[in-house]
Amino acid sequence: MSSFVACLLGCCLLLALCACSPGSGLEPTATTLLRLTAAPSETATPTATAAVYPTLTPHVYCADVPESFLIVGERGRVTLTDDGRWLNLRAGPGTDNDVIAQLAPLEEFLVLDGARCSGPYAWFQIDFRGTVGWIAEGYDGQYYAEPWLTG
Numbered sequence: 491m492s493s494f495v496a497c498l499l500g501c502c503l504l505l506a507l508c509a510c511s512p513g514s515g516l517e518p519t520a521t522t523l524l525r526l527t528a529a530p531s532e533t534a535t536p537t538a539t540a541a542v543y544p545t546l547t548p549h550v551y552c553a554d555v556p557e558s559f560l561i562v563g564e565r566g567r568v569t570l571t572d573d574g575r576w577l578n579l580r581a582g583p584g585t586d587n588d589v590i591a592q593l594a595p596l597e598e599f600l601v602l603d604g605a606r607c608s609g610p611y612a613w614f615q616i617d618f619r620g621t622v623g624w625i626a627e628g629y630d631g632q633y634y635a636e637p638w639l640t641g
Contacts, residue, residue, distance in 0.1 A: 552607035556628050559637055560601050560614050567638040570595040577634045579623035583613030590623050598638055599625075 550558070560566050568577045579591040583606040593599065602622065604614030611626035614635070628634050 550605040550607070550612070552605060552612045555607065555610060555612050556631055556633065558605045558612045558614075558627055559633070560604060560627055560635060561637055561639075562601050562603060562614075564601055565598055565638045565640060566601050566614075566616065566635050567598045568593045568595050569633050569636050571632070571634075575634075577625055579616070579618060579621065579625055581623060583615070583624045584608040585611075585626075587624065591618065591621050593618055593625070599635075 552558075574595055576592040576594055577597075578589045579593060580587040581590050583604075585608075597618065599616040599618040602615040602617055605612040605627070606615075606624075607613075610629055612628075613624045613626055615622065615624050625635055
């Protein structure tokens, strides 16, 4: 078998040499080379999409009340005061509304709405562990609640 392969290779070599030698009668011919390339991909057609942006609530300033810092839609917490006072959660914005719960210092809550001006306070509606009510943010330079942006 190996002699057959050697003979076949020899014949191929001989034919190749004859084809290249002058006077062989074989003329070179032009060869067409095909280059295959990937078809250009279709480009995506840009489409307009509606973007959703949060509605910003304008900052409310209550007259004769310390500037508000609580942020609607964010978390807050009860500040730690020197006297350890708890913060009243009321049924509505104002001291004339019933106290429905009390929050201990450092308790966290979610700010739902505010600020509403009533009396000497800026009031914020909060959700405290499923109980929704209103808290006063502060009075006379002392804050009862503060933003608590935990990241």
